[in-house]
Amino acid sequence: MARSKSPKPGDDEAAYRALAAEIAEHDRRYHAEDAPTISDAAYDALRRKLEALEAAHPEFVDADSPSRKVGAAPSEKFAKVRHAIPMLSLGNIFADEEVAEFCARIRKFLGMDDSDPLPMTAEPKIDGLSCSLRYEDGALVQAATRGDGSEGEDVTANVRTIGEIPHVLAGRPKGVLDVRGEIYMTKAGFAAVNARQAEAGKPPFANPRNAAAGSLRQLDSAITASRPLQFFAYAWGEAEPRPAQTQSGMIAAFKDYGLTTNPLMVLCDSAAELLAQYRIIEAQRASLPYDIDGVVYKVESLALQERLGFISRTPRWAVAHKFPAERATTVLRKIEIQVGRTGALTPVARLDPVTVGGVVVTNATLHNEDEIARKDIREGDTVRVQRAGDVIPQVIGPILEMRPAESKPYVFPDICPVCGSAALREIDEKTGKADVVRRCTGSLICPAQAIERLKHFASRNAFDIEGLGDKQIEQFYRDGLIMRPADIFTLAQRDARSLKKLKDREGYGPASVTKLFEAIEARRAIPLNRLIFALGIRHVGEGGSKRLARHFGTFEKLRETARAAADGTEARAEIDNIQDIGGVVSECVHDFFAEPHNEAALDDLLREIEPQPMEAIVSTSPVAGKTVVFTGALERMTREEAKAQAERLGAQVAGSVSKTTDIVVAGPGAGSKLKKAAELGIEVLSEDDWLARIKGD
Numbered sequence: 001m002a003r004s005k006s007p008k009p010g011d012d013e014a015a016y017r018a019l020a021a022e023i024a025e026h027d028r029r030y031h032a033e034d035a036p037t038i039s040d041a042a043y044d045a046l047r048r049k050l051e052a053l054e055a056a057h058p059e060f061v062d063a064d065s066p067s068r069k070v071g072a073a074p075s076e077k078f079a080k081v082r083h084a085i086p087m088l089s090l091g092n093i094f095a096d097e098e099v100a101e102f103c104a105r106i107r108k109f110l111g112m113d114d115s116d117p118l119p120m121t122a123e124p125k126i127d128g129l130s131c132s133l134r135y136e137d138g139a140l141v142q143a144a145t146r147g148d149g150s151e152g153e154d155v156t157a158n159v160r161t162i163g164e165i166p167h168v169l170a171g172r173p174k175g176v177l178d179v180r181g182e183i184y185m186t187k188a189g190f191a192a193v194n195a196r197q198a199e200a201g202k203p204p205f206a207n208p209r210n211a212a213a214g215s216l217r218q219l220d221s222a223i224t225a226s227r228p229l230q231f232f233a234y235a236w237g238e239a240e241p242r243p244a245q246t247q248s249g250m251i252a253a254f255k256d257y258g259l260t261t262n263p264l265m266v267l268c269d270s271a272a273e274l275l276a277q278y279r280i281i282e283a284q285r286a287s288l289p290y291d292i293d294g295v296v297y298k299v300e301s302l303a304l305q306e307r308l309g310f311i312s313r314t315p316r317w318a319v320a321h322k323f324p325a326e327r328a329t330t331v332l333r334k335i336e337i338q339v340g341r342t343g344a345l346t347p348v349a350r351l352d353p354v355t356v357g358g359v360v361v362t363n364a365t366l367h368n369e370d371e372i373a374r375k376d377i378r379e380g381d382t383v384r385v386q387r388a389g390d391v392i393p394q395v396i397g398p399i400l401e402m403r404p405a406e407s408k409p410y411v412f413p414d415i416c417p418v419c420g421s422a423a424l425r426e427i428d429e430k431t432g433k434a435d436v437v438r439r440c441t442g443s444l445i446c447p448a449q450a451i452e453r454l455k456h457f458a459s460r461n462a463f464d465i466e467g468l469g470d471k472q473i474e475q476f477y478r479d480g481l482i483m484r485p486a487d488i489f490t491l492a493q494r495d496a497r498s499l500k501k502l503k504d505r506e507g508y509g510p511a512s513v514t515k516l517f518e519a520i521e522a523r524r525a526i527p528l529n530r531l532i533f534a535l536g537i538r539h540v541g542e543g544g545s546k547r548l549a550r551h552f553g554t555f556e557k558l559r560e561t562a563r564a565a566a567d568g569t570e571a572r573a574e575i576d577n578i579q580d581i582g583g584v585v586s587e588c589v590h591d592f593f594a595e596p597h598n599e600a601a602l603d604d605l606l607r608e609i610e611p612q613p614m615e616a617i618v619s620t621s622p623v624a625g626k627t628v629v630f631t632g633a634l635e636r637m638t639r640e641e642a643k644a645q646a647e648r649l650g651a652q653v654a655g656s657v658s659k660t661t662d663i664v665v666a667g668p669g670a671g672s673k674l675k676k677a678a679e680l681g682i683e684v685l686s687e688d689d690w691l692a693r694i695k696g697d
């Protein structure tokens with residue numbers, strides 16, 4: 001077909017090569033000579049022109065292209081990037097009243113009166129995926145996805161293809177700046193991408209967020225370049241020096257640097273104003289060009305943000321006020337019972353496919369036995385389902401007028417559907433009430449529990465074995481290859497001796513088997529906290545595992561103490577007294593080690609692995625690693641803030657004074673704890689002394 005008006009392809013390529021050479025020369029002048037010869041804006045314009053050409057002609061791009069210069073060598077997988085400051089998530093609120101409660105919590109933590117001003121920002125919560133962009137002396141040097149919050153994927157090459165993200169910040173600010181924000185696709189962009197997918201006979205994306213994520217996480221950045229991705233900057237990680245002292249000031253600085261910020265952000269003075277802005281944004285939701293799923297409130301003062309800090313993975317100084325869930329109606333075909341790692345029987349509704357808020361839903365949670373009975377949900381019922389953001393869709397309840405005549409109330413099983421053992425509801429000793437969860441009692445013989453435990457063992461926050469995902473574990477278990485954790489580490493050895501080799505299985509080949517064995521090998525040296533978490537002891541989550549690891553230092557020490565705890569004495573008290581480890585946890589730890597079958601499985605496992613000390617807390621504070629007790633009244637800050645601050649600096653805060661206490665901070669009114677400290681010869685500081693100590697004076 002003759003296209004007389006457009007230039008010949010050869011012209012485009014020549015123009016591309018010339019432009020690439022021109023940009024490379026500017027990069028050299030800037031980086032090597034520190035002597036740029038064009039303005040930032042002019043440079044950015046050249047980069048965008050280059051990107052446009054690359055988007056239209058991905059075939060032009062080669063390893064020398066300026067857009068490919070930064071970032072890891074093209075590899076089969078993305079390299080991992082450790083975030084200098086973790087990327088956290090936000091707590092959610094749903095009801096209007098919770099806005100005032102959120103503000104009240106902050107005031108209480110900071111010891112502020114109702115009359116003290118507490119300005120906050122309100123802005124849309126963008127439904128995309130978060131990304132951290134690292135700028136050094138104004139130049140984009142790395143881009144990473146959130147990943148697990150501590151470590152993300154290096155998507156530098158792909159991010160460089162997003163037109164809205166400057167490769168060089170206006171004014172080339174000196175220092176380090178991790179700009180954080182959301183990569184998203186507009187509703188129109190999403191429709192266009194799906195139309196192209198359909199033309200190419202490929203499956204459509206479920207929603208703009210999935211489309212954005214799928215487009216960014218491409219091994220070939222030419223594909224990313226062909227997708228309409230955009231970016232809003234709303235937060236930061238490392239920022240040295242910091243361009244402003246307020247939330248809105250930081251965002252204004254980002255805007256001056258040439259980043260796109262959301263125009264709907266406003267500064268509010270009260271919970272009522274925040275809620276009013278929520279209503280304004282909610283009213284605009286449908287007509288905005290991009291998807292949002294709520295409104296984010298943030299404390300304006302960065303000094304206060306710092307004082308407020310974080311509770312595990314969410315900041316105290318910010319919250320997401322989510323929009324109400326979207327609902328739909330469909331038929332519940334069947335109630336299926338899943339058996340989890342701890343034997344919990346969880347009912348799941350299998351539904352006729354229905355679209356809720358742009359996503360096709362076929363399964364929904366029914367919570368537990370009592371909920372099914374209370375709502376009288378039956379198989380065959382037409383039910384209302386709802387879905388809010390990322391949470392699992394829920395069945396709200398049946399539409400009784402549409403109930404089939406022959407329907408019968410659902411009878412929850414009292415035997416495990418997988419292993420046939422009795423399934424019981426434990427009675428709480430204190431309240432005398434039955435637990436809401438029914439559990440399979442066959443923990444050692446139940447295949448469902450064994451499989452779930454293995455999945456947990458190999459999962460991301462536990463042993464994190466690549467190539468050993470849920471699907472593979474199910475297969476290996478079914479084939480008798482991996483029945484217990486230790487079997488994972490003997491797999492390669494057994495495979496070498498076996499005639500039926502892994503590499504001959506469907507879905508495998510020599511390369512993928514080698515990779516799996518390497519991944520397993522690499523995890524023989526495992527940080528102690530991950531090992532403890534991997535065991536799946538009831539009520540021992542990631543945080544508890546870290547606390548146990550930190551306290552005991554070695555696995556043997558934990559095991560000895562847990563065993564000794566059988567007679568309930570000092571050993572039990574030692575576990576009980578670890579900060580934030582309660583009686584329930586110490587009971588579960590003891591029960592776990594008291595079970596002979598667990599002991600045997602552990603012995604086998606420990607022959608295969610080498611537990612390593614937990615990663616040390618990187619804190620240079622003079623109080624890092626010290627155990628501190630606060631007693632009496634504090635006058636400069638609330639007890640909660642003092643505790644949070646001490647922990648942030650790597651200290652442990654205990655509730656009572658003992659031999660292991662290093663410092664007692666005593667305020668007016670201190671009594672028995674102060675006396676005990678004196679008896680034990682423990683250092684006692686006033687609140688002012690303490691503040692001076694942590695400042696390093």
Ligand code: IVH
Nearest residue numbers: 088089090123124125126130234235296315
């Ligand atoms: S602030 C310390 N602001 O929501 C937390 N997050 O649920 C910093 N998100 O991972 C995040 N819009 O991906 C913030 N305006 C906004 C946001 C936003 C979307 C995402 C972000 C985060 C998630 C938390």
